[in-house]
Amino acid sequence: MRILLDVMSGDRPPHELIQGGVNAAKRQRVDILFAGDPDVVAHALAHEKEKLGSQFAILPCSQIIEMADSPVKAVREKTDSSMVRGLQALRDREVDAFVSPGNTGAIVAGAIFTLGRVSGIPRPGLMVSLPTLCGPDILVIDVGANSDCQPDHLLHFALMGATYARDVMRIAQPQVALLNIGGEQNKGNRLATEAYNLLRGAELPFAGNVEAHHLITDRPVDVVVCDGFVGNIFLKATEGGVTAVTGILRHSIHRFLLAKLGALLLCRTFGTIRKTLSYQRRGGAPLLGVNGPVVIAHGRSDAVAIESAIDVARREAEAGLVERFARGLAGWSRDGG
């Protein structure tokens, strides 16, 4: 298994991302092809025992797609960027999966342009795996690949999400729900009501509507679908709520001596909070529906987050998800079997 890691497009310096790749290579038994400035990569790898050759190789690139770049323009014009060259390496089967912490819009545009969509899937969907307080992660798709969606797109997100839950997460009978502003059938905007009817009529394990306030605490279903604008707002608002509470805690702990002592006694709890809810340090988001495993890591990803994103990419590639999507998304029944 060989993973392409784009080390130039994130917010953090390349050597931190390279470290994530090195750690993944050691612990996950994968080979890494680093796309980026060859001098920077060679320098960062100088102290590694394996060095170049066996587990590590360099795909030299001279350009960087920046976070502020206009996605389509950047992908068209920066043809020697780590992102575009990396996607081409995946297309040409030089690697089995692609990981980048870069500009989400550019990765989506580049992946559609370079790899193409899986036949029969109208729009790829970006999926995140959110930790919950009561069981495995909950999957949310789409969280930002498509700002304007049609009901049919949500149906395909549901089918891809359910397949991912079954084949990658090994959940036997995954349940899918629609993110909405109320539980009843007629709730929501036009897209939500039309998507509800489409999902209810499809051969699919559909559990109806879910609301945003209890997904993490109660994990009512395995997969939640929504349009990319709403999914992105959901994700960032959740992060905002978590940050607000932890911000108050941190402030008090610095300010009051007794609180400092209390925090010491609660350090195991704080560790759990950090481990469970620090979304920016966790995993990566698979872009499902393009011809190749593409994982978008958070822009602020450090070595730990990159290692986790490589794990997500490896597991998707091992499960053969793209090939499964290409054979068609039918074959579900309403009880998830």
Added chain:
Amino acid sequence: MRILLDVMSGDRPPHELIQGGVNAAKRQRVDILFAGDPDVVAHALAHEKEKLGSQFAILPCSQIIEMADSPVKAVREKTDSSMVRGLQALRDREVDAFVSPGNTGAIVAGAIFTLGRVSGIPRPGLMVSLPTLCGPDILVIDVGANSDCQPDHLLHFALMGATYARDVMRIAQPQVALLNIGGEQNKGNRLATEAYNLLRGAELPFAGNVEAHHLITDRPVDVVVCDGFVGNIFLKATEGGVTAVTGILRHSIHRFLLAKLGALLLCRTFGTIRKTLSYQRRGGAPLLGVNGPVVIAHGRSDAVAIESAIDVARREAEAGLVERFARGLAGWSRDGG
């Protein structure tokens, strides 16, 4: 100042809501007209010193609009409900403001039907006032009155929100922003990009796009506008993030003795978290743009929340916001003056 309190439509028993009205009457120098079952109200008031007559009166009603009722149907058919009779009392100027913890959709439909929209305002907007970690509350409008919006609706939400910030919250030069999935001008779905252009071109203190993850921690602006579907998802996802962290804390504190001791030392901090971020116990959401001050309290409102919602209604009525809206929403400049 006389406030109508609908005591039948919430999730909690009427006597708890009546207690909130009684407390408000004592502390805010308002008179309360309780809409509901006269026996229930009279019984709950039996121990009050002032009793009926001076500060308290009953508007007897025989029906209740339930949370699960279909909004338009319920408002049309349950003409002797506390909600409909209460809105009629506001229309007929028997009271100065209306407060209900009932079915949001039914209150919106009932208010439009009974009171009518303020001339020139295409859609009323439901606004919440969210506590922040660094200053006054931040206002978010719309959080659920309109699931499908046009750019023009968002412009009016912005103008109403800015006027509320200036005239009720006494913020001298309120800044307004658009809730979006990125900071740049061309980000977001079709509604967001069109609304951005409309807001930028309007005579309005518009500060551009804001993202959902830092509204509570950084309070980048005074007023945030969005469509009601997105606003409702934002609100509930924020609540979900807060609940997740406090849930982990609560769980640990019950489980580990050391954590229990730590929590005791942090009790002042936990009090701050509860006070700052327990949205369901706070205030009420004004429905701006209908002909009369209408405040929708959270369905789970207890006496404290009802008292707070009455405070919101009183302040809106005192500021004469409806009259100001009726005189037109122009008169803003781009720097908020």
